[in-house]
Amino acid sequence: MSERILIIEDDRSTARLAEYTLQQAGYEVGIASDGFEGLRKALGEHPDLIILDVMLPGLDGYEICHRLRQKAETANLPILMISAKARKDDKDVGLQVGADEYLTKPVDPSEILARVQALLADKGRIVYGES
Amino acid sequence: MNVTTKIGVLVASALAISLLVQVVFVFPEIRSREFGLQQVRIQAGADTVASEITDFLDDIGYELEELARMPEIKTMDVSQQEKLLSLSVHTSPMLQTVSIGIADINGVVTCLESLKPAVIFSKAEAVGMDISDRDYFECCVSTGATCCSDPFEETPCGLMMAAIAVPVWADDGGVGGVIFAEIPIQTLAGMIEKRHLGEAESVYMVDSEGFVIAESEKDLTRLSGGPFGLDYSSYSVVQGIMAGQSSVGEYEYDGEAHLAAYAVIVPSGWGIVFQKPLEVVMAKSRVLPNFLLGINAAVFVTAVLVALVFARRLTNPIRKLADYARMVERGDYTAALDVKGGDEIAHVSSTIKSMVRQMLAMREKELAAIVNSMKDGLITLDQKQRITRLNPYMEQMLGLRAAEVLNKTVSELEDDPRLAVVARLVQTESPDEEVVLAEPHERVVKVHSSKLKGGGDKDLGEVKVILDVTKERELDQMKSDFIANTSHEVRTPLHSIRGFVKLMLDGKVTDPETQHEFLSIIDEQSQHLSNLVSAILDTSAIESGEMTYAKQPVAMNDVIDKALVKLQSIAEEREIAVEADMPGTLPVVEGDSEKLEQVVTNLVHNAIKFSQKGGKVRVTAEAQNTGVLVQVTDQGSGIPASAIPLLFQKFFRVHGSMPWASSGTGLGLYIVKQIVEAHGGQVWVESKLGEGSTFSFRLPLSGNDKNQ
Numbered sequence: 001m002s003e004r005i006l007i008i009e010d011d012r013s014t015a016r017l018a019e020y021t022l023q024q025a026g027y028e029v030g031i032a033s034d035g036f037e038g039l040r041k042a043l044g045e046h047p048d049l050i051i052l053d054v055m056l057p058g059l060d061g062y063e064i065c066h067r068l069r070q071k072a073e074t075a076n077l078p079i080l081m082i083s084a085k086a087r088k089d090d091k092d093v094g095l096q097v098g099a100d101e102y103l104t105k106p107v108d109p110s111e112i113l114a115r116v117q118a119l120l121a122d123k124g125r126i127v128y129g130e131s
Numbered sequence: 132m133n134v135t136t137k138i139g140v141l142v143a144s145a146l147a148i149s150l151l152v153q154v155v156f157v158f159p160e161i162r163s164r165e166f167g168l169q170q171v172r173i174q175a176g177a178d179t180v181a182s183e184i185t186d187f188l189d190d191i192g193y194e195l196e197e198l199a200r201m202p203e204i205k206t207m208d209v210s211q212q213e214k215l216l217s218l219s220v221h222t223s224p225m226l227q228t229v230s231i232g233i234a235d236i237n238g239v240v241t242c243l244e245s246l247k248p249a250v251i252f253s254k255a256e257a258v259g260m261d262i263s264d265r266d267y268f269e270c271c272v273s274t275g276a277t278c279c280s281d282p283f284e285e286t287p288c289g290l291m292m293a294a295i296a297v298p299v300w301a302d303d304g305g306v307g308g309v310i311f312a313e314i315p316i317q318t319l320a321g322m323i324e325k326r327h328l329g330e331a332e333s334v335y336m337v338d339s340e341g342f343v344i345a346e347s348e349k350d351l352t353r354l355s356g357g358p359f360g361l362d363y364s365s366y367s368v369v370q371g372i373m374a375g376q377s378s379v380g381e382y383e384y385d386g387e388a389h390l391a392a393y394a395v396i397v398p399s400g401w402g403i404v405f406q407k408p409l410e411v412v413m414a415k416s417r418v419l420p421n422f423l424l425g426i427n428a429a430v431f432v433t434a435v436l437v438a439l440v441f442a443r444r445l446t447n448p449i450r451k452l453a454d455y456a457r458m459v460e461r462g463d464y465t466a467a468l469d470v471k472g473g474d475e476i477a478h479v480s481s482t483i484k485s486m487v488r489q490m491l492a493m494r495e496k497e498l499a500a501i502v503n504s505m506k507d508g509l510i511t512l513d514q515k516q517r518i519t520r521l522n523p524y525m526e527q528m529l530g531l532r533a534a535e536v537l538n539k540t541v542s543e544l545e546d547d548p549r550l551a552v553v554a555r556l557v558q559t560e561s562p563d564e565e566v567v568l569a570e571p572h573e574r575v576v577k578v579h580s581s582k583l584k585g586g587g588d589k590d591l592g593e594v595k596v597i598l599d600v601t602k603e604r605e606l607d608q609m610k611s612d613f614i615a616n617t618s619h620e621v622r623t624p625l626h627s628i629r630g631f632v633k634l635m636l637d638g639k640v641t642d643p644e645t646q647h648e649f650l651s652i653i654d655e656q657s658q659h660l661s662n663l664v665s666a667i668l669d670t671s672a673i674e675s676g677e678m679t680y681a682k683q684p685v686a687m688n689d690v691i692d693k694a695l696v697k698l699q700s701i702a703e704e705r706e707i708a709v710e711a712d713m714p715g716t717l718p719v720v721e722g723d724s725e726k727l728e729q730v731v732t733n734l735v736h737n738a739i740k741f742s743q744k745g746g747k748v749r750v751t752a753e754a755q756n757t758g759v760l761v762q763v764t765d766q767g768s769g770i771p772a773s774a775i776p777l778l779f780q781k782f783f784r785v786h787g788s789m790p791w792a793s794s795g796t797g798l799g800l801y802i803v804k805q806i807v808e809a810h811g812g813q814v815w816v817e818s819k820l821g822e823g824s825t826f827s828f829r830l831p832l833s834g835n836d837k838n839q
Contacts (some may be wrong), residue, residue: 011623011627013624013627013631013652013655013656014623014626014627014630016627016652017626017627017630017631017634020634020645021630021634024639055619084618084619084620084622084623084626085615085619086615086618086619086622087615104622105622105623105625105626106622106625106626106629106630107626107630108629108630108633109630109633109634110633
């Protein structure tokens with residue numbers, strides 16, 4: 001069973017780019033296009049990793065991340081933030097609310113894939129104790 | 132030299148001149164008059180004594196002459212003579228102190244009578260005595276006149292005597308004998324010795340040879356050796372007497388300069404010297420000048436003192452005036468000037484005071500005009516850190532009245548929570564400190580502090596100029612927000628473009644359908660990027676005021692038609708029906724048709740983006756009294772009421788339930804508002820969540836503008 005990744009991203013083309021890249025790599029990809037939908041799916045669909053935008057309709061990415069970290073079942077869920085917000089402050093906030101990675105657009109598809117694989121590998125180590 | 136000293140010196144020099152004149156001209160005159168008076172007094176003394184003795188001798192001579200004419204004497208009958216002489220001595224007062232004798236032509240004394248035998252030798256001793264060799268006898272016989280002798284020592288008694296002899300004429304016309312009187316010198320000396328003399332005055336009598344007969348201070352008759360031992364003939368005054376003169380002269384007597392008057396006793400050729408030490412005379416003559424000098428000195432001192440006191444009273448107000456002027460010069464305009472009285476100085480004082488007052492009032496008026504017109508805040512403090520001024524702009528900035536803080540100290544202000552902000556402003560120390568004001572509006576102000584210096588670097592307090600830099604700070608914030616936002620806006624399409632380009636370059640996308648999809652996205656994102664750049668440039672132009680409008684008469688029908696044509700393909704792609712509803716002709720508006728087309732395009736494009744697939748967008752235009760109204764209505768999700776006030780701001784985007792349509796620049800509506808307002812129009816929106824929104828704008832008629 002392939003790992004499932006949830007993309008919470010309101011920009012259609014950005015979401016599509018990640019979706020295609022990850023699908024090509026064999027992941028199962030879900031998309032949520034606003035904050036509320038994203039939070040609901042993150043809690044309900046038990047994804048293995050979340051790619052999270054910051055500027056979102058409804059709840060923003062920081063809020064979602066913060067709430068996910070509050071819940072036990074998602075406290076250790078790998079979260080990769082990808083945002084156009086490029087200021088250092090923005091990145092600091094992202095890491096403070098619990099994101100594992102904070103990438104600033106533009107990001108190459110290969111890098112997104114690499115980060116996702118790395119985060120999933122880390123998660124595997126923690127869960128299964130594998131190297 | 133101050134005025135008081137000057138007046139003192141003036142009075143002193145006037146008095147000094149007066150004194151000098153007195154000393155040089157008046158005093159010598161007074162002295163010489165005094166000296167003259169002294170001379171006269173001495174002269175009178177000498178004359179009086181001389182004439183007394185002359186009278187005495189003359190009287191005796193006269194008595195003798197009377198007797199000589201008596202027949203009893205002429206007969207030269209001794210008994211007859213004795214009787215008469217005895218009678219005379221007892222009856223004539225003049226003859227009571229002398230001895231009277233008669234000698235015959237041979238100089239033999241025939242008889243002699245005296246009242247005081249104790250004084251004169253006895254009759255027995257005298258009779259038969261030969262006096263033929265005595266000078267008075269010889270003189271009398273040879274000249275036939277009354278003769279007087281110099282003093283001589285009478286042999287029998289050893290007393291000093293002087294004698295007067297008168298001839299007794301015989302019937303034949305020749306001298307038959309001599310009747311003579313011998314006078315004791317003591318009698319004459321008594322006339323001198325008993326004189327009441329003035330201070331230091333002395334008098335003496337000399338005989339015709341210059342020998343002293345009597346002297347007021349010494350009993351010469353009792354001197355051993357007799358008076359002949361004292362020869363004064365070397366004295367100039369005595370020589371004058373010996374020459375038969377009466378006069379006044381100065382000479383040295385007893386080693387001391389004397390002023391002396393001398394007078395001749397005519398019958399005997401003797402003389403009287405009445406003298407006084409020159410020193411004493413001079414001293415006497417100096418008494419009055421010295422007295423006057425003393426009075427002058429007293430007057431001098433008194434006058435100068437009075438002048439000084441008076442001058443002080445005179446200059447006191449002037450000094451006060453000068454002090455006042457100095458205070459004003461130093462900037463202390465509140466100095467007191469208290470000059471009373473009705474004189475010119477009081478008048479000048481009150482004039483100066485009112486001049487300063489007026490000057491101050493004028494200065495204050497001018498200053499107030501400047502300060503009140505300032506578009507920056509201003510607070511001034513005095514040297515005790517009390518608020519002295521707070522201008523209207525500052526009142527406005529702080530939302531309080533100047534009267535509430537005037538004359539209050541910093542600590543007083545700190546106690547009042549409403550006024551504490553003023554204390555904070557005035558306590559700034561660095562020259563350009565920034566303070567954030569919370570009330571009544573949040574403001575950032577910059578406080579410039581500078582010290583106020585008066586004359587002589589006197590501390591007059593401090594001036595605080597408070598610049599409202601809120602706008603600048605906001606602008607700074609806006610600028611950095613703008614940059615962050617634009618970079619953010621650019622990154623998103625760039626991310627997609629790059630990402631899809633990479634995917635395709637990798638050659639892994641082989642499916643033609645997918646390739647087409649990706650290329651369409653790239654195209655769409657490029658278009659978006661391009662729109663974004665245009666919108667950013669427009670915004671930048673609007674904000675810097677560089678946006679230009681080529682205004683000309685515009686028909687809004689054409690503008691709307693053109694915009695709709697351009698948007699046709701997008702509308703079709705989204706399956707949105709765009710309807711236009713407008714009259715065939717609309718009133719002409721004045722405007723830039725390209726910019727107005729952009730307004731319509733932005734509004735309609737937004738309407739399409741926020742509509743559901745298959746939805747409807749309606750564009751209407753109508754003429755109104757004052758302009759043309761254009762409205763764009765969609766059936767989208769609507770806009771939350773909270774977002775409406777922010778809708779026309781830069782980079783504001785509503786994140787609604789239409790995620791796929793939300794990719795925008797955030798600048799569209801901002802640009803719409805700016806363009807409409809640049810045309811003198813208004814833009815607004817009405818919206819209901821779930822039902823849709825209507826964006827409206829109204830442009831004024833060009834004709835209206837011109838006709839009205």
